[in-house]
Amino acid sequence: MAESTSRSSGAIKRAYRWVDRRFQIQALVDYMSHKVVPVQKFSIWYYFGGITLFLFIVQVVTGILLLMYYRPGADSAYESVRFIVAEVSFGWLIRALHSWSANLMIFAAFIHMFSVYFENAYRKPRELTWLSGIALLALALTFGFSGYLLPWNELSFFATRVGTGMAGAVPFLGKYLLVIMRGGEEVTGATIERFFGLHVAILPALFTVVLSAHLIFIQRQGMSEPLEWKEKPSGEKKYMKFFPHFLMRDLLVWLIVLNILAVLAVFFPDGIGVVHWPLGVKADPFSPPPPVIRPEWYFMFAFQALKFLPAHIFSIEGELVGISVFTIGGLIWAFVPFINRKSRIDEPSKLFMYFGMFVILFIIVMTILGYLL
């Protein structure tokens, strides 16, 4: 074994030298190996960015596979998804993996974001890493929204009608937004074509660019150190090399996530509880909507909060007030590295910690109410 290892590693080394002589990759490897990961009690949260990345890779692979059989269009979308899950070998598995991985990816991204928020890791000099992360989350949510319609079943049809209808409530631009999103006044086959193009071409292209920037920023600046480390003597700070030590741990976590994903997809191919995506019946624009229309769980808090608003607040439309409040809240959230002045001088801010806790609490309570009421 030991001998064969050295033999094969000899071959790898020779291949490496061959490439290195031509492209001088040693410099790149040296650069990569500078990155270290702080070892501290909250180190576990460092894994969630990597988990999100891994689940995104799963999305790309399973998404490309679904493309082999999926056909957009009002007469073919539902039929092709049914064909995938009913006829194609392992088609049910690929669809289940794509759906599970999508949901877990959003979940992991939320955890990643909140852990970065509460550790103040967005503070100077990582403002752009935070902003690019927010952009990635927005893109991921758009991925989810556009992908939801593609099977063209009853649920997705009405959820899309409600979702795009909300865009219609935006002042002045609403009507245009609605027509642009739907490809007409109504949700039709034209809407599928648009969402399909968005889902498989435009969003992946944008996501790849922003994700590359996000990862390059992290590689360039290294991991953020906890605020409490400011006063620590450098001898007491513990670090782990990213390459290969943290990467190995990352890979192990990915393997565990892959296994969780596989178990969920095999035993619950249609999802479970409120996270479910049965194919159901084909969308029929002329039939009445099913009794309960719900958005995906990650839109639930917004959906529910808007439902609580009265029809009019100070003679302004309630929906409009709600959307405005969400927009302002989202902007504060996105620009928190610039707004939180204390974070710029490496000091913790109670105000922003309470704000973060309020946001989490708001999301959790509204989500639960959304499913209970």
Add this chain to the structure above:
Amino acid sequence: MPEERTRRDFLGIILGGGLIATLGATIYPIFKYLIPPPSGEANVSQVKLPFKKADIAADPKKAKTFRFGRDLGIIVLLPSGELRALSARCTHLDCTVQNKPDEGLLWCACHNGKYSYDGRNISGPPPKPLQVFAVNIVGEDIFVSKGKA
């Protein structure tokens, strides 16, 4: 000296084997998924043509093509007034053959393959004859079926 197996070797085998198994469990479904299931139309053995003999006679090439399950067929009005149905897929590279009434044969435009009306490959690259289908006329309707012509 006999090679001694250490715990590290054992772990290496477990890890390597696990990785190979994981790869296999990932690649096998993908490979199977990429192979499309057989089409539901594969076993069509008889088809009623959506046109009448008069339509074929009116065609300048005295022939019409039709879908036969997953296959494509061609029905030709012979100079004798008889109808003859054959597979329209050239046995060379799957192009669609057409009738040449002036030469009295079926012709594939892609690589100049030629077939006689009884399906024999008489000239050009086609390696095999065209399959001939049975034609039955019931009233005005034309039925084409696989099997002995």
